[in-house]
Amino acid sequence: MKVVVEKHPLAIRWFHWLNFPILSLMLWSGLWIYWANDVYRLGWGSTTLLQFFPTSFYQAFHLDHKLAQGMAWHFVLMWAFLLNGLLYVLYTAISGEWRYLLPTRHSFQEAVQVTLHDLGLRKNGPPIRKFNGAQQLAYTAVILMGVGSVLTGLAMYQPVQLGWLTQLLGGYETARLLHFALTVGYVLFFIVHIAQVVRAGWNNFRAMVAGFELKDVDPATRNVLAGPTALPAGDTPSKQQ
Amino acid sequence: MTNETPPAPPAVNVAVPAPASEAAALQAATKRSRRSFIGLGLAGLAGLAGWRYLLHTPEADGLPVGLRNVLDFNAQLTQAYSKHTRLAPEFTKGHARRLRANGDVGLGNEFDPATWQLTVQGYAAPGAPARTQHVTLADVKALPRTEMTTEFKCIEGWSVVVTWAGVRLTDFLARYPLATASGQPILNPAAPPADVARYASFVTPDEAYYVGLEQETVLHPQTLLCYELNGQPLPLEHGAPLRLVTPLKYGIKHLKRIGTIAFTDTRPADYWAERGYDWYAGH
Numbered sequence: 074m075k076v077v078v079e080k081h082p083l084a085i086r087w088f089h090w091l092n093f094p095i096l097s098l099m100l101w102s103g104l105w106i107y108w109a110n111d112v113y114r115l116g117w118g119s120t121t122l123l124q125f126f127p128t129s130f131y132q133a134f135h136l137d138h139k140l141a142q143g144m145a146w147h148f149v150l151m152w153a154f155l156l157n158g159l160l161y162v163l164y165t166a167i168s169g170e171w172r173y174l175l176p177t178r179h180s181f182q183e184a185v186q187v188t189l190h191d192l193g194l195r196k197n198g199p200p201i202r203k204f205n206g207a208q209q210l211a212y213t214a215v216i217l218m219g220v221g222s223v224l225t226g227l228a229m230y231q232p233v234q235l236g237w238l239t240q241l242l243g244g245y246e247t248a249r250l251l252h253f254a255l256t257v258g259y260v261l262f263f264i265v266h267i268a269q270v271v272r273a274g275w276n277n278f279r280a281m282v283a284g285f286e287l288k289d290v291d292p293a294t295r296n297v298l299a300g301p302t303a304l305p306a307g308d309t310p311s312k313q314q
Numbered sequence: 315m316t317n318e319t320p321p322a323p324p325a326v327n328v329a330v331p332a333p334a335s336e337a338a339a340l341q342a343a344t345k346r347s348r349r350s351f352i353g354l355g356l357a358g359l360a361g362l363a364g365w366r367y368l369l370h371t372p373e374a375d376g377l378p379v380g381l382r383n384v385l386d387f388n389a390q391l392t393q394a395y396s397k398h399t400r401l402a403p404e405f406t407k408g409h410a411r412r413l414r415a416n417g418d419v420g421l422g423n424e425f426d427p428a429t430w431q432l433t434v435q436g437y438a439a440p441g442a443p444a445r446t447q448h449v450t451l452a453d454v455k456a457l458p459r460t461e462m463t464t465e466f467k468c469i470e471g472w473s474v475v476v477t478w479a480g481v482r483l484t485d486f487l488a489r490y491p492l493a494t495a496s497g498q499p500i501l502n503p504a505a506p507p508a509d510v511a512r513y514a515s516f517v518t519p520d521e522a523y524y525v526g527l528e529q530e531t532v533l534h535p536q537t538l539l540c541y542e543l544n545g546q547p548l549p550l551e552h553g554a555p556l557r558l559v560t561p562l563k564y565g566i567k568h569l570k571r572i573g574t575i576a577f578t579d580t581r582p583a584d585y586w587a588e589r590g591y592d593w594y595a596g597h
Contacts, residue, residue, distance in 0.1 A: 074336045077343050090354060094361060110471030140470065141590030145381040148388055148592070149368075231392060232467070233402045233562050233597040240403075245465060245473050283350035287343060 074292045080203065080280040085170060088161040089281060095153045096259060098146060103256060104136045105143025113253055125253070151226065158219045173203045176213055180206035191272075201297075215262055218255050225252040376590030389594035398530040399504050402561035402597070405463045410477040410544050415551040416468060419585065420523030421571055427555050430519070432539075436492035437511035437577035445497070447490060451555045454539060457481045457489055462536060464561040466568070469591065478559045480540035484533055493532065493577045503533040515582030516558050519573030526582030526593070527560065527567065536561050539572070564595045 081089075108131055115123040131137045165171045183206025189195035199205035204212065228239040228248035242248045270278055280286045288297050368380040375382065432454065436445030461479040484503045491499040495509040506529070514532045517524040531537055540559040541548050548554040553570025560567055566586040576582070587593035 075340060076336075077339055090357070094358075098365075106471065110468075112472070141376060141586075144469075144592065145377050145385060145590065149381050149384040152384070231396075231597055232465075233400055234392065234396050236400070236403060245467065249471060279347055279350075282354055283343075283347040285343065285346070287340070 074290055075287045076290045077285045078288045079284060080286050081284050082168065082170065083284060084164050084168070085161070086281055086284060088157055088164065091153075091157050092161075095150055095157060099150050099154055100256060100259065102143040102146035102150065104134075105139035106147060107253065108136050108138075108143075109140040113250065148230075151223075154219075155223055158216070158223070162216065174209060174212050176206065176209040180209045183207065184210050191269075211262065211265075215259070218258055218262075222252060222255045225249075225255065375588045375593075385592045385594075389592065389596070392596065393528075393530070393594070396530075396596075398534065402464050402536055405465070405475050407463050407477050407545075409475045410463055411474050413466060413474055413476045413543060413552065414472075415549075416470075416565065417523075417570075418551065420518030420520060420569070421551070421553075422520045422522065425519060425571070427550070430555050432556060432572060433574040434490060434492050435574065435576035436497070437495050437509075437579075439495045442495070445492060447492060449490065451541065454481055454486070454556060455541065458485050460485070460538060461542075462538070462561075464536065466561070467564055467597070469564040469566050469586075469595065477542075477544050478538055478540045479542035479545075480538040480556070480559065482535060483537045483539060484535065486539055500533065503535065506533055511577035511579060513578050513580065513582050515574075515576045515578055516569045516572055517574045517576070518569065518571050521573070523569060523585050524583055525558070525567050525569045526584045526587075527558075527563075528581075528594075531560055531562055531596070534560065534562055562597050564597075566591065567595055 104126075107125075111125060113125040114121045115125075165174060183200065186195060186197070187199045187205050187207040190198055199207070224238060225242055225248045227235055228242045229245065229252065232239040232245050232248075239245055239248055242251060276286050290297055369378050371378040371380040373379070377385070430451065432449040432451075434447045434449060436447065438445055458481065459479060460482050461477065463475060463477040465473050465475050467473040484500065487493050488499055491497050493500065493511050493514070494507055495511075496507075498507055498509070500506050500510065510529055510533075512529050514527050514529075515524065516527070527537070536559075538559040540553075540557050541555060543549065543552050548557060553568075553572075556572050558567070558569040558572060567584075581593065584593050586595070
């Protein structure tokens with residue numbers, strides 16, 4: 074029989090969905106700003122693998138000549154990004170949700186196994202837990218990236234008043250490069266995230282909107298027969314008994 | 315996000331009460347799910363409407379006033395937590411590089427550097443007679459020379475270390491005490507007298523380019539009236555005979571070819587702030 078199992082608390086779902094438009098608009102206004110000095114590329118010497126960005130890219134999305142507007146949007150939305158991120162971290166810390174999210178010493182090995190499984194190179198699936206090792210690493214890393222974006226952003230915003238921070242991050246120009254690289258990181262995260270959500274299916278996606286998953290449970294023993302992902306954190310299911 | 319069925323169902327007990335009826339539970343779940351999706355959709359629409367509202371507030375200097383107010387708030391916040399005497403990092407002269415000439419607004423051709431004079435409009439209380447003084451380049455160069463190698467930061471996102479030389483604005487004001495209403499000199503820029511003008515305005519001779527600085531930046535020890543760049547006399551495209559240099563601000567505030575400096579109580583017009591940029595534009 075099917076039962077309803079709670080997965081994501083309401084607060085986490087709010088933080089998650091609020092972050093989506095905020096980060097999207099931060100990225101978009103960031104492109105308007107970056108256009109004014111678009112010096113980064115992927116390559117070495119005179120070989121360029123990827124130019125950030127070709128003129129056609131700016132033209133296609135009308136990203137050019139919007140520096141002032143971009144800075145204004147960026148410096149308004151930064152408050153939303155900062156507050157949403159701070160509240161999320163505070164909430165996970167106080168509610169105990171951090172137990173599911175922070176990697177353990179087994180997460181790294183597990184992340185490798187999960188990745189191999191997802192690439193079709195390993196038969197055994199991820200462990201039965203709310204977040205597997207790969208997820209723990211990814212969701213923790215993306216928060217650290219957020220911290221990095223705020224710090225590199227501040228280092229560029231106030232390079233004299235926060236000169237110690239700017240120096241710590243390698244100087245004004247390095248802070249800008251790091252800020253850009255982190256944004257590329259969000260885009261890569263987003264691509265993998267969407268692919269995994271599609272793979273994981275409707276039950277998993279609905280949990281991020283409605284908060285619950287449906288489980289197949291043996292009515293006699295109440296053992297989960299299929300798809301449990303909302304179990305307490307731990308390294309292996311057997312330890313959770 | 316890999317939450318698929320494992321190969322063999324493990325014997326894990328879920329601590330949930332068995333529902334009285336599976337059908338009833340599923341019906342309740344469907345209802346809850348629908349409510350959540352509608353809620354998310356409505357929240358999204360509300361967010362979109364709010365953002366559109368903000369962007370359609372009346373225009374204030376090239377920006378919706380809603381955004382402009384946040385920029386001004388950010389400036390007030392950074393001003394409040396800033397140490398106004400903090401210095402921009404200085405480098406050895408060997409780090410200096412060529413400076414790109416990036417803007418020519420205010421640098422019209424009808425200009426004769428030989429006959430140029432700096433006009434300074436002293437700070438006068440409302441109703442008091444104007445105090446205007448004309449100063450030649452030789453007068454400026456007779457004042458103590460200050461040299462500094464600092465990072466010039468363009469609002470476009472590039473930066474370059476350059477060596478500037480000129481006169482500290484505070485040194486200039488020590489000789490020409492025009493920033494105070496009473497005409498008293500500013501003995502200690504860190505603790506200025508009460509009657510110092512809150513702002514200074516800088517305008518090119520053709521009045522095409524203009525910037526405003528607040529008192530803290532006017533009195534900052536690294537704010538220069540500059541006549542040398544990288545050891546050479548300032549070239550025309552970089553603002554000869556005299557330009558403003560203030561490494562606590564973006565390049566847009568480093569006005570080239572100063573025609574008039576005016577000390578005032580009201581926030582002066584600023585060329586780029588009128589075109590959607592932050593008036594403060596400080597570091």
